[in-house]
Amino acid sequence: MDAIFSRDLFSRDLFSREYVHANMMGPNALLLAEEVCASLALKPGMRVLDLGCGTGLTSMYLASQFGVEVVAMDLWIAAADNAQRFEEKGMSQQITPLNMDVADLPHQKPFPENSFDALLNIDSYHYFGASSSFFDSHLAPVIKPGGRVAIVVPGLKTPFNQGVPPELAPFWQPEINFFTVDWWRQLWQQSAFLQIDMCTESECCEQAWLEWLACDNPYAIRDRDMMKAENGRWFNFTKMTGSINK
Template sequence: MMFTKSNKYDFDFVKENMMGPNSMKILEEVSESLKLEKGMRILDLGCGRGLTSIFLAKEYDVTVFATDLWISATDNYGRIKSMGLEDKIIPIHTEAHDLPFANEFFDAAICIDAYNFFGAEKDYLKNHFAPLVKKGGKIAVAVPGLKKDFTNGVPEELQPYWFDDMNLYSCDWWYNLWKTSDLVNIQECKELNCFEEAWKDWLMCDNDFARRDIGMMEAEGGNYFNLVSIIATKL
């Protein structure tokens, strides 16, 4: 991929606000499978410091509800104003099981590099995420994942870096979880091509989490990890 959209943004700004693999590049690839149109109302769940919300508003001229638990709405509003997007992005501070929106309020719902922390629950999609999207609207998720699910426990070389709620699974695992919902029709479930590029950007960041992940990615050695995208249509 050339990343013609995400490479337009100041890389120092992007690095300063990344919270994992470059979410703008992940979203750029995911959005190729969506039909986002001017004026749409989009839920950006788990938006972190707002990079994905800024990308959506800038590139597609949509209205974005930038929703996160870990980063305050006030913190994100400062970044939104600095980009001149205060009329396009509404920051929301809430937990993923307590989303303050009406059913069928959004034209599309997107979650980049966060859904694994809450969406691996059996009925999360049905009870909390899909109902918020209009019939015919798109639901798009991208998460860190595995090429193949671990069948004999976490490999020894990864154990020093592992924690219980990472919830890393394969494409097949996510597909099988989503296909149980009668609210969506799965459009695609695949590995993303931006894996190396998105991770390279993250490991260049000057923070303790990125520095910790350098060791993890060296131990992983290209053997286990990928990025999984799953896109569905609301029925």
């Protein structure tokens, strides 16, 4: 359980073990972001949309690690709450919090088209993006030509060919859009604007889940029985990087 906290990122004052545990909203988004951002080639001064940023952990990671400007956008977490977190960490000049539904992009215009050099989404795309038209309709317009895209989404190692397995049935909800790497790849390949560089299984799924289950968030406590039943058989994360061609 200590692996991630031995890295340089967590030896600084920015993220203590206690701080990360207090602000997690699911499997450790920092681990997932660190892994996928290694393929993004982010540079200081770039403008990045951190979509579904939650409590802003990944936004602060982006700003501190790469020196980029971040718009931290989330539907459920109040912008004022994230603004306070960013202020406390001395990052209010680098990160702009925004409370907004991604389905309102680009029709509502808090920023113009072609605003961002990159987009990052960790562990929320399955809630809203599991249709072939979503990316091109709502996200591609706000990313610059040549802009970079990184998405990490929870899913399945193999399909549920016989329906939801009995061991997972007590925990399953209709809105859980868990699919395989191949399913997500085929979905994103339908985009007219997204050129995929990589779409494969994340290497840190187990660790990200373990760190979530170790915290005392009520949702993490609830998930412990599900993950015990899953027992490493079904779940993974799909990580995808690509660029915008328009």
